[in-house]
Amino acid sequence: MTQPNYTTEHREALREQILKVATREFTTIGVKSVKMDDIARKLKISKRTLYEIYDNKEQLLLESVARRIHEFDATLERFDSSGEKQVIDILLEFYRLQMEELRDMNPVYYEDLHKYPRVMSFLEQVNKEHKAHSKDFFKRGVLEGYFRNDFNYELISLLGNNVMQNVMESKLYNTYSLQDIFRNVVMLFIRGLCTAKGILELDRQLESRA
Structure with a gap:
């Protein structure tokens, strides 16, 4: 043919x-x-x-994962650069975008990614870059008065990663939706990081979006 x-x-x-x-x-x-x-x-x-x-399925998957992450990051970056945004604004936009992404996401997708070495190598590099960016973001929140300055960011980051790893290993998504898990874990950590000023602003914005 x-x-x-x-x-x-x-x-x-x-x-x-x-x-x-x-x-x-x-x-x-x-x-x-x-x-x-x-x-x-x-x-x-x-x-x-x-x-x-596409030479093979892993190449296609790798490009798919890279595109999804790039588009997510680019959307958040445009939001941050579109005006005078503060860390609470950006956190809640991140939260909104993530909840939207998780709406139709099958948890098995995340499990399957671990079977592809090139994809996992790429994700490890992305996580390193995100970790460095997140640390700068945390410092920015402290300067703005929304985040407490008495937290060990490295420890908080490790705890967050361990929580999500436990979620996947224990297959909690069979009992709760990914959106419910993300909502509870993220909001718990965000509120814990916030100063009184940060909590007031967080609650104000959440109430206005309800």
């Missing part, structure tokens, strides 16, 4: 379509359950055409 001769423009458009469909499938039913054949069939293209653009 003769394969279509894609121009660069068409090839890039198809690449975007593949990425969009694959990301939706990965996050809603889990990576393991998605076959390259399934993606090709949904897009009505041959498997050969799919493999001409």
Whole structure:
């Protein structure tokens, strides 16, 4: 069977379509359950055409994960740069975006990521960058008077990571939704970090959004 001769423009458009469909499938039913054949069939293209653009499933997954993180970070960065924002504003926007992302997310997706070494290596690097940024953000919150200055940020960060690791290992998501887990864990940590001024502003904004 003769394969279509894609121009660069068409090839890039198809690449975007593949990425969009694959990301939706990965996050809603889990990576393991998605076959390259399934993606090709949904897009009505041959498997050969799919493999001409993505060498294998891990490459596709890696680009999907990288795109999702980039878009999330870029959205938050635009929010921060759009005006005079304070740390509470940014925290609640982060919270909103994360809750939106978790709405249709299958917990199995996170479990499946650990089966792909290149993806995990990428995520480890991203986590290092996020950790450095978060530490600067914490210092900013202290200067603004919204965060307490008597906390050990490194310890708090480790505790937060351990809590989420325990959530996944104990499969708490079988009893509670990811949104419920995230809401309770994050709000507990945020309120614990806040000064009296920070709690007042946090509650004010939460009430206004209710």
